[in-house]
Amino acid sequence: xxxxxxxxxxxxxxxxxxxxxxxxxxxxxxxxxxxxxxxxxxxxxxxxxxxxxxxxxxxxxxxxxxxxxxxxxxxxxxxxxxxxxxxxxxxxxxxxxxxxxxxxxxxxxxxxxxxxxxxxxxxxxxxxxxxxxxxxxxxxxxxxxxxxxxxxxxxxxxxxxxxxxxxxxxxxxxxxxxxxxxxxxxxxxxxxxxxxxxxxxxxxxxxxxxxxxxxxxxxxxxxxxxxxxxxxxxxxxxxxxxxxxxxxxxxxxxxxxxxxxxxxxxxxxxxxxxxxxxxxxxxxxxxxxxxxxxxxxxxxxxxxxxxxxxxxxxxxxxxxxxxxxxxxxxx
Amino acid sequence: xxxxxxxxxxxxxxxxxxxxxxxxxxxxxxxxxxxxxxxxxxxxxxxxxxxxxxxxxxxxxxxxxxxxxxxxxxxxxxxxxxxxxxxxxxxxxxxxxxxxxxxxxxxxxxxxxxxxxxxxxxxxxxxxxxxxxxxxxxxxxxxxxxxxxxxxxxxxxxxxxxxxxxxxxxxxxxxxxxxxxxxxxxxxxxxxxxxxxxxxxxxxxxxxxxxxxxxxxxxxxxxxxxxxxxxxxxxxxxxxxxxxxxxxxxxxxxxxxxxxxxx
Numbered sequence: 001x002x003x004x005x006x007x008x009x010x011x012x013x014x015x016x017x018x019x020x021x022x023x024x025x026x027x028x029x030x031x032x033x034x035x036x037x038x039x040x041x042x043x044x045x046x047x048x049x050x051x052x053x054x055x056x057x058x059x060x061x062x063x064x065x066x067x068x069x070x071x072x073x074x075x076x077x078x079x080x081x082x083x084x085x086x087x088x089x090x091x092x093x094x095x096x097x098x099x100x101x102x103x104x105x106x107x108x109x110x111x112x113x114x115x116x117x118x119x120x121x122x123x124x125x126x127x128x129x130x131x132x133x134x135x136x137x138x139x140x141x142x143x144x145x146x147x148x149x150x151x152x153x154x155x156x157x158x159x160x161x162x163x164x165x166x167x168x169x170x171x172x173x174x175x176x177x178x179x180x181x182x183x184x185x186x187x188x189x190x191x192x193x194x195x196x197x198x199x200x201x202x203x204x205x206x207x208x209x210x211x212x213x214x215x216x217x218x219x220x221x222x223x224x225x226x227x228x229x230x231x232x233x234x235x236x237x238x239x240x241x242x243x244x245x246x247x248x249x250x251x252x253x254x255x256x257x258x259x260x261x262x263x264x265x266x267x268x269x270x271x272x273x274x275x276x277x278x279x280x281x282x283x284x285x286x287x288x289x290x291x292x293x294x295x296x297x298x299x300x301x302x303x304x305x306x307x308x309x310x311x312x313x314x315x316x317x318x319x320x321x322x323x324x325x326x327x328x329x330x331x
Numbered sequence: 332x333x334x335x336x337x338x339x340x341x342x343x344x345x346x347x348x349x350x351x352x353x354x355x356x357x358x359x360x361x362x363x364x365x366x367x368x369x370x371x372x373x374x375x376x377x378x379x380x381x382x383x384x385x386x387x388x389x390x391x392x393x394x395x396x397x398x399x400x401x402x403x404x405x406x407x408x409x410x411x412x413x414x415x416x417x418x419x420x421x422x423x424x425x426x427x428x429x430x431x432x433x434x435x436x437x438x439x440x441x442x443x444x445x446x447x448x449x450x451x452x453x454x455x456x457x458x459x460x461x462x463x464x465x466x467x468x469x470x471x472x473x474x475x476x477x478x479x480x481x482x483x484x485x486x487x488x489x490x491x492x493x494x495x496x497x498x499x500x501x502x503x504x505x506x507x508x509x510x511x512x513x514x515x516x517x518x519x520x521x522x523x524x525x526x527x528x529x530x531x532x533x534x535x536x537x538x539x540x541x542x543x544x545x546x547x548x549x550x551x552x553x554x555x556x557x558x559x560x561x562x563x564x565x566x567x568x569x570x571x572x573x574x575x576x577x578x579x580x581x582x583x584x585x586x587x588x589x590x591x592x593x594x
Contacts, residue, residue, distance in 0.1 A: 001336025001347060002344075003335070005337050010335045010336065021333075023400065055369075055370060057400055058370075059370055059511055060367075060510050060512055061399060061512075062511055084374075085374070087348055087377065092374060092568060269481070271510075271511070273510065274508055274511060
């Protein structure tokens with residue numbers, strides 16, 4: 001058994017006595033000794049965080065694909081399982097959703113960022129997070145200076161509604177039956193009217209501590225890339241009827257210094273694991289990385305051309321036509 | 332102690348995690364759920380490995396070639412390749428101390444690979460959780476789940492596909508994409524030929540095949556490990572105490588019998 005293969009290395013990080021296990025994707029050129037120097041002051045790493053309860057490979061191994069791709073662009077990339085997830089020690093929190101939404105993983109994530117910055121001689125880390133992990137990433141980024149940017153896939157800013165059986169049953173009925181569907185439509189119209197009357201105030205289940213952290217990060221000028229898939233029963237990049245437009249809200253309150261870019265990826269789904277989604281995420285993130293954290297000329301010239309293997313999708317990476325479009329760039 | 336590492340096989344590296352135990356009473360190769368089910372069953376599968384390791388049973392779990400942390404292109408793989416993974420790792424595990432009994436334990440599609448290897452003489456005992464009757468049955472179940480998820484996350488204007496649409500594409504020789512994995516037409520056609528071997532799975536409960544112990548736990552008991560989706564948080568903290576303890580009891584009973592026979 002080896003811990004190191006050509007482009008990957010298995011690593012561990014210790015947090016509060018627990019061993020967290022992960023994978024380091026070496027930037028291309030490093031393993032061949034062609035001169036890429038991680039000690040260059042501009043070296044920025046990329047850390048991909050577990051989406052929800054998924055292991056660090058992500059759904060359909062999409063996180064492996066992205067980490068391989070970012071490493072191929074010259075950015076050392078890391079995927080580390082949080083405590084209780086994947087191969088890491090510990091048990092998942094009893095109520096994972098509440099734990100995540102209250103920023104429960106933030107100290108751990110911040111410690112991981114600091115650890116890899118120190119060990120690999122990086123000047124900082126850009127965190128790539130998906131769905132629930134975007135909450136952890138925002139809370140963590142507000143704790144440390146080493147987090148230099150956030151790439152967020154389908155972030156959300158509300159708290160869970162509470163999982164009563166009645167609510168779940170009604171939701172299931174509305175989903176399955178025609179009458180239930182009609183009543184659901186009326187319900188969402190009423191919600192829409194209610195939101196309109198509140199005049200752009202967030203709803204009562206908004207995650208206010210999270211919104212405060214976002215405002216702090218946005219106004220500090222932290223580069224943030226948001227990628228958004230079409231939402232359930234929504235049309236285009238807009239949220240579903242009756243749902244609050246959090247992205248619009250947080251962008252408007254991020255101040256003049258903010259560097260927030262929003263990309264809408266049409267045709268994918270919330271997992272971003274399908275071919276279209278994973279390629280679009282890769283392309284948007286790579287452009288964002290190059291724009292915000294350009295490699296030193298010497299580092300860039302040390303890179304080999306991209307290799308053929310991309311973790312299961314090696315035959316359709318570069319030439320796939322993408323139907324995403326730029327929806328908004330804030331300031 | 333858990334040791335993660337890469338195991339070199341032809342054209343790829345298998346990602347393995349050895350739950351190492353000093354002086355183990357037995358060893359178990361855990362042949363896990365197939366690609367699409369891997370993520371939803373990961374936490375209970377790791378928990379099971381740890382449960383056994385704390386009871387002096389050493390375990391090796393791994394990712395199939397082209398899946399998860401293992402390298403290789405999923406679309407290039409076949410049932411033959413994945414069955415070979417079982418064979419190679421079982422042989423490696425056996426050589427760690429040949430006198431210690433080696434069990435094969437498969438879950439869902441992994442049960443078919445474990446059973447196939449057991450039938451040709453690998454392993455001293457076989458434990459199967461939720462084995463499908465055939466690989467095709469497992470693939471069909473996965474397609475049905477994908478359709479359910481597509482319906483759940485459908486946005487306005489999205490096309491709702493049916494199982495027949497996917498199957499037609501496969502029959503036409505096209506690739507389809509399920510949960511981020513590309514299924515080839517070859518994979519689909521080969522799936523009709525991978526069954527539980529004759530003599531295994533004909534009876535319920537504990538039995539013998541070629542004088543070696545076999546236990547099958549049918550889907551209603553083991554399914555929580557492989558059900559669920561990317562939105563189902565409830566799969567991660569289910570209480571598997573009963574499932575684990577009953578199967579550990581069987582493994583320790585089999586181990587005692589095997590050690591008694593050897594001595």
